[in-house]
Structure formats: C-alpha cells, structure tokens
Amino acid sequence: MTNIPPEIQPYKSEAWKPITIDGDGALIASKFAGKPWLAKDEQWPKCPLCQNPLQFFLQLNLNQLPEALQNEFGSGILQMFYCTNVDTLCDVDYEGWEAFSDVHFIRILQPEGEEKDVEIPQMQDLFPPKLIVDWQQLEDYPNYDEAAEFGIELDDELYEDNFPIQGDKLAGWPLWVQGIEYPNCPICGERMRLVFQVDSEDNLPFMFGDLGCGHITQCKHHKNQVAFAWACG
Numbered sequence: 001m002t003n004i005p006p007e008i009q010p011y012k013s014e015a016w017k018p019i020t021i022d023g024d025g026a027l028i029a030s031k032f033a034g035k036p037w038l039a040k041d042e043q044w045p046k047c048p049l050c051q052n053p054l055q056f057f058l059q060l061n062l063n064q065l066p067e068a069l070q071n072e073f074g075s076g077i078l079q080m081f082y083c084t085n086v087d088t089l090c091d092v093d094y095e096g097w098e099a100f101s102d103v104h105f106i107r108i109l110q111p112e113g114e115e116k117d118v119e120i121p122q123m124q125d126l127f128p129p130k131l132i133v134d135w136q137q138l139e140d141y142p143n144y145d146e147a148a149e150f151g152i153e154l155d156d157e158l159y160e161d162n163f164p165i166q167g168d169k170l171a172g173w174p175l176w177v178q179g180i181e182y183p184n185c186p187i188c189g190e191r192m193r194l195v196f197q198v199d200s201e202d203n204l205p206f207m208f209g210d211l212g213c214g215h216i217t218q219c220k221h222h223k224n225q226v227a228f229a230w231a232c233g
C-alpha cells in the first residue's frame with residue numbers, strides 16, 4: 001500500500017479506469033475506436049491538412065458514466081479524433097500536442113435525429129475497437145507540481161510512482177509528463193478540468209511522441225468547450 005501523506009488527503013479525487021472488452025458495441029456506446037455515432041448526413045471527420053480520414057480514438061456516452069459523474073460533464077456523446085497519418089506527419093507539423101490543434105477533432109454531440117450507417121474508412125494502422133463495459137473506481141491524487149500549488153511539498157517517491165494514476169482513466173488528476181498544462185476556455189478564459197486521460201499504449205495501440213500522455217479537458221461553465229492535448233518527456 002502506498003503511504004498517502006496526510007496533507008494531500010483533502011485533495012483526493014475519484015478516478016475511473018475503463019474496463020474494456022475487444023470488439024465494438026452500439027453506435028452510442030462508450031468505446032475506443034470502432035464506429036462513432038455520426039448524423040445521417042455527416043461525413044467521417046477528415047484532417048483539414050492532409051484530407052485523410054481522422055483516426056477515431058474514443059467516445060464517451062456522458063449519460064452512461066458512473067453515477068457520481070452523472071451530469072458532471074454534461075450530456076450527449078464526447079468524441080475524439082486525431083490525425084495519425086504517418087506519411088504526412090500532420091501531428092508533428094501542426095503541433096498535435098497543443099490544445100485546439102487542427103489535427104484533432106473533439107466535440108460533444110447530442111445523438112438526436114437519424115444516425116448514419118457508419119462505414120469505417122480505409123486508413124493506415126486502423127485501431128481495433130474496444131468496448132467500455134464498466135468502470136473501476138480508484139482514489140487519485142495530484143502530482144508534485146499541483147500539490148505545490150496548494151502549498152504542499154511532497155517528498156515521497158513511492159507516492160509519485162503511484163499517483164496520479166497512469167493509463168487511460170476518467171476524471172481524477174492528470175498525469176502531467178511535463179508541467180501543469182490545463183488549457184484555458186476560449187470563451188471565459190477559466191482553466192479547463194480533466195475529463196479523460198488518454199495514455200500511450202493502454203487501450204489504444206498508439207504512442208504520443210515518446211510515451212507521452214494525453215488529456216481531454218472541458219470548461220466546467222461551457223461544457224461544449226472540450227480540448228485535447230498531450231505531452232511527452
């Protein structure tokens with residue numbers, strides 16, 4: 001068991017690890033890869049730079065999150081797509097690590113009206129689908145830098161090996177590979193908060209740079225303002 005320093009305990013937050021099985025599910029299901037929900041007249045999102053289809057990373061049905069997070073992140077389906085085309089290296093040339101980069105497409109949609117009979121386009125290294133069937137609740141704690149913002153100096157190495165929790169997770173504290181990098185809401189300027197951590201080589205066979213870690217964030221006042229960014233060491 002990890003020793004949680006008492007001064008950090010008030011900053012405990014709940015995180016949830018997705019429990020997945022191989023294969024796709026319903027169009028509105030929470031999942032990694034597979035078929036996203038798209039409106040009938042909508043095309044599969046394309047990269048505005050190379051014009052290739054974007055890789056579908058994940059979607060979360062916000063109405064089907066763990067009880068404690070009902071309404072926390074709004075309603076509808078949060079989707080994230082990213083250009084993984086290795087011939088054009090859009091994510092390198094256009095700074096895919098930056099929040100609001102053109103090489104990702106992230107949104108919350110309301111699955112109303114008729115849905116598209118989705119066909120997955122041809123693309124390089126298409127990710128195999130994984131369906132999220134459950135969530136495992138865990139305790140999470142902030143890293144050194146964030147603790148320092150609260151005036152807490154952590155000196156326990158064992159702590160940092162365990163927290164913040166690595167891998168894909170819903171809510172909790174971000175695992176920052178570099179500094180604290182919450183984007184600011186384009187509307188109100190407030191610091192956005194973590195919705196989902198997308199780590200390298202966890203549920204998706206993809207590496208952000210050299211074992212980087214990505215974060216989907218959201219403005220708590222403007223829930224349609226969602227962003228994705230990543231960093232590596």
Ligand SMILES: [Zn+2]
Nearest residue numbers: 047050083090
């Ligand atoms: Zn591209």
Ligand SMILES: [Zn+2]
Nearest residue numbers: 185188219222
């Ligand atoms: Zn805002």
